[in-house]
Amino acid sequence: MVISVSIIGLFLFDYNFEERNTEIEEITKADVIMPTKVSRPGCDIEDICYIPSTIVVEKGKSITWINEDSSFHSVTSGFYGEPTGLFDSGYLDPYQSYTLSFDEFGTYDYFCTLHPWMKAQVIVE
Numbered sequence: 851m852v853i854s855v856s857i858i859g860l861f862l863f864d865y866n867f868e869e870r871n872t873e874i875e876e877i878t879k880a881d882v883i884m885p886t887k888v889s890r891p892g893c894d895i896e897d898i899c900y901i902p903s904t905i906v907v908e909k910g911k912s913i914t915w916i917n918e919d920s921s922f923h924s925v926t927s928g929f930y931g932e933p934t935g936l937f938d939s940g941y942l943d944p945y946q947s948y949t950l951s952f953d954e955f956g957t958y959d960y961f962c963t964l965h966p967w968m969k970a971q972v973i974v975e
């Protein structure tokens with residue numbers, strides 16, 4: 851129990867340290883896109899609210915999301931109504947990006963705090 855608590859603590863520390871928001875003035879190479887019109891229900895039917903909706907990343911590597919929609923969106927760990935508190939981009943402006951490094955193995959579900967139908971997953975291997 852003590853061991854698992856300390857691992858979570860380290861992960862949270864790494865997360866806070868690595869988190870950063872980048873403005874689009876720099877050329878952003880995004881791994882996951884929030885496409886246009888996902889602020890309306892429907893993208894969930896084809897699972898294209900975040901593209902790709904499941905991304906596999908090597909442990910220690912980072913993922914960059916970009917909001918290509920004209921509405922605000924977020925990248926928030928957990929499920930709508932049940933955030934896990936591991937990461938949260940806050941509201942991303944149109945064309946704002948968000949980069950996070952993943953230093954622990956696992957499957958990380960995430961969602962948008964504004965649009966309950968927007969959900970996706972990061973798998974760290």
Ligand SMILES: [Cu+2]
Pocket residue numbers: 888889922923924962963964965968
């Ligand atoms: Cu959204």
